Amino acid sequence: MITESNLFYPLEPAPSDMLRLGREVMDRALTFIEGIADRPVLPVEAAPQGFITAMLAPPPEQPGDLTALLDKVDKAIRHAIEPGSPGMMAYVPPGGLYVSALADFYARVTNRFVGMALISPALTALEDSVVRWLAGICGLPPGAGGVLLTGGSMANFSAIIAARHDRLGERFQDGVLYMSAQTHHSVAKAARLAGFPASAVRIVAHGPDLAIDLQALSQATAEDRKRGLRPFLIIGTAGTTNTGAVDPLPDLATIAAAEDLWLHVDAAYGGMFRLTERGRQRLRGMERAHSITLDPHKGMFLPMGTGALIMRDPSRLAAAHEVEGDYLHDMRSAQTFDGEYLPNFAELGPELTREMRGLRAWLPLHFHGVAAFRHQLDEKLDLAAHAHKRLSADSLLDVPWRPELSTMAFRVRPKGDAPDAIREAEGATRELLDRINGHGRALLSSTVIDGKFMIRLCILHFRTHADRVAEVLDLIAQEARHVGTRLT
Ligand SMILES: *Cc1c(COP(=O)(O)O)cnc(C)c1O
Numbered sequence: 336m337i338t339e340s341n342l343f344y345p346l347e348p349a350p351s352d353m354l355r356l357g358r359e360v361m362d363r364a365l366t367f368i369e370g371i372a373d374r375p376v377l378p379v380e381a382a383p384q385g386f387i388t389a390m391l392a393p394p395p396e397q398p399g400d401l402t403a404l405l406d407k408v409d410k411a412i413r414h415a416i417e418p419g420s421p422g423m424m425a426y427v428p429p430g431g432l433y434v435s436a437l438a439d440f441y442a443r444v445t446n447r448f449v450g451m452a453l454i455s456p457a458l459t460a461l462e463d464s465v466v467r468w469l470a471g472i473c474g475l476p477p478g479a480g481g482v483l484l485t486g487g488s489m490a491n492f493s494a495i496i497a498a499r500h501d502r503l504g505e506r507f508q509d510g511v512l513y514m515s516a517q518t519h520h521s522v523a524k525a526a527r528l529a530g531f532p533a534s535a536v537r538i539v540a541h542g543p544d545l546a547i548d549l550q551a552l553s554q555a556t557a558e559d560r561k562r563g564l565r566p567f568l569i570i571g572t573a574g575t576t577n578t579g580a581v582d583p584l585p586d587l588a589t590i591a592a593a594e595d596l597w598l599h600v601d602a603a604y605g606g607m608f609r610l611t612e613r614g615r616q617r618l619r620g621m622e623r624a625h626s627i628t629l630d631p632h633k634g635m636f637l638p639m640g641t642g643a644l645i646m647r648d649p650s651r652l653a654a655a656h657e658v659e660g661d662y663l664h665d666m667r668s669a670q671t672f673d674g675e676y677l678p679n680f681a682e683l684g685p686e687l688t689r690e691m692r693g694l695r696a697w698l699p700l701h702f703h704g705v706a707a708f709r710h711q712l713d714e715k716l717d718l719a720a721h722a723h724k725r726l727s728a729d730s731l732l733d734v735p736w737r738p739e740l741s742t743m744a745f746r747v748r749p750k751g752d753a754p755d756a757i758r759e760a761e762g763a764t765r766e767l768l769d770r771i772n773g774h775g776r777a778l779l780s781s782t783v784i785d786g787k788f789m790i791r792l793c794i795l796h797f798r799t800h801a802d803r804v805a806e807v808l809d810l811i812a813q814e815a816r817h818v819g820t821r822l823t
Contacts (some may be wrong), residue, residue, distance in 0.1 A: 574605020607634025
């Protein structure tokens with residue numbers, strides 16, 4: 336019973352309230368974006384004592400005040416790495432396009448189910464137009480398709496499920512898949528989730544260029560066959576997370592064809608560079624894959640939450656995911672509209688209830704136009720080439736690999752190859768990373784490549800331009816003097 340003492344706020348606010356609430360959020364969004372370039376990439380202050388505990392509080396019985404609640408949320412937002420900064424060069428920077436956020440808001444308000452074509456044919460077409468466009472960028476022929484998922488990890492997972500179902504059938508414990516130590520860890524995770532034991536994942540050696548060694552690959556598949564195992568899948572990477580290295584994709588495709596293996600290309604980081612002339616050159620061979628992972632929340636600058644699995648033959652993805660549900664029976668027959676065949680996205684991945692996921696990609700593409708994206712990616716390749724040139728020219732730094740895309744790794748150059756010298760340089764490299772990040776103007780991350788501790792720099796954010804890159808390169812040079820000249 337509702338009484339004076341338990342008055343609640345209606346779940347559907349009055350229109351005038353909706354506008355007021357929306358304005359409050361919009362005002363904050365603009366303040367947030369206007370301040371983004373000046374805020375430190377790493378939060379300077381730790382969260383005050385008790386703040387985390389306060390954030391764990393359960394919801395109250397009575398209504399709250401939006402301003403006070405958003406104040407609290409804003410404080411929590413400030414106590415986090417700022418991935419939207421032009422100085423964000425750690426990991427693979429996620430995007431955060433404003434128009435995509437608007438699309439999300441509108442998609443949530445209108446709240447359409449885009450899982451079965453019959454329920455929302457035009458929105459299924461809208462989303463499929465994005466998928467088909469992505470497939471075209473990958474160089475796949477018409478008829479290719481796929482599905483938007485929440486990220487690259489999910490795309491790698493569904494790709495392995497599709498390959499497993501297609502090549503091994505239901506008894507698959509003797510199947511073996513091949514990758515290199517430079518392959519993203521989400522692939523090994525996906526293999527485990529797909530039911531494979533760790534022994535089914537073969538880590539093939541890579542060459543000094545960090546690309547998978549073809550001879551070692553062929554040898555491994557031959558040995559496994561001899562042992563009575565069933566090789567079924569090669570994972571090639573089009574832009575590794577460590578250094579942006581690209582596996583020899585045309586050769587992998589040739590091996591896959593000759594040995595009747597599925598070729599999956601993980602292009603979560605690098606794939607969108609195919610929008611550029613240089614990217615198409617460097618990512619040649621992707622068009623021969625059976626399946627490809629893209630991550631529009633990286634190379635298409637979308638806010639976090641969108642990955643894509645692109646399939647040469649989407650029916651194989653459907654075959655792996657389709658299960659009969661009595662309540663969905665009548666929808667199977669209705670997938671052709673205007674003579675166009677549309678996918679049931681819910682049958683191409685693990686999810687049933689799916690939001691209008693395509694709008695967050697479709698709206699920015701149609702609003703900004705594709706040229707704006709191509710220009711951004713070309714700019715990133717230019718910036719990375721420039722950064723590599725400057726870092727390589729610094730005698731205190733060791734920059735072993737020329738970036739094929741927009742990621743590079745470097746360290747403080749050891750004075751000789753005695754273990755002591757290497758240990759000392761590693762300590763200096765760690766200190767260098769801390770000192771660079773300490774300025775708050777850039778966030779770089781670290782990795783270990785072939786046993787060497789390296790600093791990674793990845794230029795992919797749409798807010799990163801020449802001015803910030805120059806500033807960061809100056810900082811690196813200055814701090815390298817600080818730590819490097821002390822080496823004995
Ligand atoms: C980021 C990345 C992934 C994982 O994608 P998520 O979107 O983080 O799940 C997989 N592979 C590569 C090469 C990546 O760069």
